[in-house]
Amino acid sequence: xxxxxxxxxxxxxxxxxxxxxxxxxxxxxxxxxxxxxxxxxxxxxxxxxxxxxxxxxxxxxxxxxxxxxxxxxxxxxxxxxxxxxxxxxxxxxxxxxxxxxxxxxxxxxxxxxxxxxxxxxxxxxxxxxxxxxxxxxxxxxxxxxxxxxxxxxxxxxxxxxxxxxxxxxxxxxxxxxxxxxxxxxxxxxxxxxxxxxxxxxxxxxxxxxxxxxxxxxxxxxxxxxxxxxxxxxxxxxxxxxxxxxxxxxxxxxxxxxxxxxxxxxxxxxxxxxxxxxxxxxxxxxxxxxxxxxxxxxxxxxxxxxxxxxxxxxx
Amino acid sequence: xxxxxxxxxxxxxxxxxxxxxxxxxxxxxxxxxxxxxxxxxxxxxxxxxxxxxxxxxxxxxxxxxxxxxxxxxxxxxxxxxxxxxxxxxxxxxxxxxxxxxxxxxxxxxxxxxxxxxxxxxxxxxxxxxxxxxxxxxxxxxxxxxxxxxxxxxxxxxxxxxxxxxxxxxxxxxxxxxxxxxxxxxxxxxxxxxxxxxxxxxxxxxxxxxxxxxxxxxxxxxxxxxxxxxxxxxxxxxxxxxxxxxxxxxxxxxxxxxxxxxxxxxxxxxxxxxxxxxxxxxxxxxxxxxxxxxxxxxxxxxxxxxxxxxxxxxxx
Numbered sequence: 001x002x003x004x005x006x007x008x009x010x011x012x013x014x015x016x017x018x019x020x021x022x023x024x025x026x027x028x029x030x031x032x033x034x035x036x037x038x039x040x041x042x043x044x045x046x047x048x049x050x051x052x053x054x055x056x057x058x059x060x061x062x063x064x065x066x067x068x069x070x071x072x073x074x075x076x077x078x079x080x081x082x083x084x085x086x087x088x089x090x091x092x093x094x095x096x097x098x099x100x101x102x103x104x105x106x107x108x109x110x111x112x113x114x115x116x117x118x119x120x121x122x123x124x125x126x127x128x129x130x131x132x133x134x135x136x137x138x139x140x141x142x143x144x145x146x147x148x149x150x151x152x153x154x155x156x157x158x159x160x161x162x163x164x165x166x167x168x169x170x171x172x173x174x175x176x177x178x179x180x181x182x183x184x185x186x187x188x189x190x191x192x193x194x195x196x197x198x199x200x201x202x203x204x205x206x207x208x209x210x211x212x213x214x215x216x217x218x219x220x221x222x223x224x225x226x227x228x229x230x231x232x233x234x235x236x237x238x239x240x241x242x243x244x245x246x247x248x249x250x251x252x253x254x255x256x257x258x259x260x261x262x263x264x265x266x267x268x269x270x271x272x273x274x275x276x277x278x279x280x281x282x283x284x285x286x287x288x289x290x291x292x293x294x295x296x297x298x299x300x301x302x303x304x305x306x307x308x309x310x311x312x313x314x
Numbered sequence: 315x316x317x318x319x320x321x322x323x324x325x326x327x328x329x330x331x332x333x334x335x336x337x338x339x340x341x342x343x344x345x346x347x348x349x350x351x352x353x354x355x356x357x358x359x360x361x362x363x364x365x366x367x368x369x370x371x372x373x374x375x376x377x378x379x380x381x382x383x384x385x386x387x388x389x390x391x392x393x394x395x396x397x398x399x400x401x402x403x404x405x406x407x408x409x410x411x412x413x414x415x416x417x418x419x420x421x422x423x424x425x426x427x428x429x430x431x432x433x434x435x436x437x438x439x440x441x442x443x444x445x446x447x448x449x450x451x452x453x454x455x456x457x458x459x460x461x462x463x464x465x466x467x468x469x470x471x472x473x474x475x476x477x478x479x480x481x482x483x484x485x486x487x488x489x490x491x492x493x494x495x496x497x498x499x500x501x502x503x504x505x506x507x508x509x510x511x512x513x514x515x516x517x518x519x520x521x522x523x524x525x526x527x528x529x530x531x532x533x534x535x536x537x538x539x540x541x542x543x544x545x546x547x548x549x550x551x552x553x554x555x556x557x558x559x560x561x562x563x564x565x566x567x568x569x570x571x572x573x574x575x576x577x578x579x580x581x582x583x584x585x586x587x588x589x590x591x592x593x594x595x596x597x598x599x600x601x602x603x604x605x606x607x608x609x610x611x612x613x614x615x616x617x618x619x620x621x622x623x624x625x626x627x628x629x
Contacts, residue, residue, distance in 0.1 A: 035451070146392070
């Protein structure tokens with residue numbers, strides 16, 4: 001189903017080139033590489049080349065004007081004492097580890113309610129899905145900025161109940177929360193993946209459970225959740241990788257500065273400021289590699305942990 | 315993730331979990347409905363579900379509706395009127411918003427359209443070619459390259475953006491659309507390669523074999539047999555590329571600094587920055603104009619969108 005499962009199956013099957021395959025090789029090689037040419041050029045010139053280049057730049061001081069100057073581990077030791085960077089890591093971790101579980105929980109909940117052959121399912125599905133299509137846009141970030149402003153929609157509604165709401169995005173203690181809420185709002189995409197997953201669970205399991213007198217809750221814990229765990233895992237991995245890279249919403253809502261008082265200074269926003277605001281390209285590259293390593297570590301942890309909770313029915 | 319959960323929109327087997335809720339469970343559900351459906355408990359349970367869903371759905375959509383309504387209101391009401399009723403239709407927000415920046419807003423929409431069309435063509439051509447090779451041809455280092463391709467899907471673009479920027483600025487491509495289009499021509503959105511590989515794997519190999527026996531080479535098999543059969547995957551790619559490129563902010567922010575070249579997202583951002591809090595109405599109006607194409611694509615391409623997500627798990 002997913003790129004993730006493909007990857008793990010490749011690593012399981014590796015090193016078994018059969019004679020048949022080798023024979024075929026001679027036949028298709030030329031054609032294959034012609035078909036692959038655009039992709040290969042892109043891989044080398046747009047992906048791997050720049051990756052290695054940014055690894056090199058992370059050991060240099062480079063401002064686009066003078067040639068890069070080798071500074072060894074300077075950028076990395078600077079990161080150790082950069083309080084704003086530590087803060088931006090904290091902001092990003094909060095966003096990822098609060099936003100992702102919350103979003104997936106809502107997605108799963110709605111998918112469960114939607115699942116059981118409910119009338120009007122396509123309509124509901126569209127309504128819930130629409131925000132996740134629009135959520136990445138500048139326009140919705142603008143809307144969010146208004147809604148959670150001091151005189152925004154949320155506070156207007158609260159005022160109807162006589163409550164004086166805070167300036168959600170101008171208050172450092174609630175600004176990040178508003179952006180997390182925007183992330184939760186886009187739960188439609190994982191919801192659709194959950195719906196597709198729920199469909200794959202054979203109905204006979206539930207029938208058997210019913211015969212044995214299992215309650216709805218028991219059915220959920222003993223059948224739905226284990227059967228759905230590969231999908232949950234898949235959503236988790238994807239959402240974590242994606243959320244670490246969030247940028248647009250924080251940028252627009254905070255007016256590009258990660259404020260108030262750095263409370264929405266996402267790691268990517270800080271990286272952007274360093275690289276494209278101050279043209280401190282060496283430091284920005286070092287940050288980018290740190291991000292890659294962090295995402296790699298969390299993905300690895302996810303995979304290791306998955307052995308204990310993801311259930312494969314085969 | 316397991317073979318059991320294979321959810322591909324393949325030509326021969328209709329995939330589950332996509333489009334209409336047709337699936338192997340449905341007949342069973344019907345059956346149980348026949349015997350139990352009209353029991354009171356079940357009906358009230360369904361009613362409760364609808365109530366929950368309608369409430370949740372309304373909550374989800376309300377901000378969007380409110381933005382639409384607010385864009386048709388005099389400015390000062392935006393800060394006082396949380397409701398959805400309109401006393402009069404105020405089009406002035408649209409006319410003033412349209413001409414609020416250096417260029418009329420249509421200029422930015424045309425810029426966006428150019429980037430979008432270039433990106434769609436790029437993705438369709440380059441990704442389908444790569445996908446054909448991965449799905450149908452045997453070649454040296456295939457597994458390695460396929461693995462690398464899958465890994466690049468998950469690669470955060472930040473690790474390449476700085477050198478990419480340096481590269482493109484040295485070629486003199488800053489403030490042109492090339493940095494936004496050329497990577498797509500080179501299949502760097504590997505995600506779509508994967509989507510198409512999955513799809514092609516579902517096309518029966520006999521068709522290729524038959525064409526081969528008739529003397530067709532790979533270019534011909536690709537163009538005449540595979541491409542026409544993979545139209546659904548191409549449609550999914552087109553739609554997702556449209557939405558992602560139309561919404562793309564980061565790339566445009568970095569590469570397009572000349573207002574003449576602004577795409578819609580950076581134009582909107584410039585609008586936010588240039589305006590004080592007094593002109594939310596026209597800001598909303600242009601936000602809605604910017605969302606309209608995505609909304610239309612959503613209306614007409616929903617089937618492919620949902621199929622694409624269920625298959626591959628993209629946003």
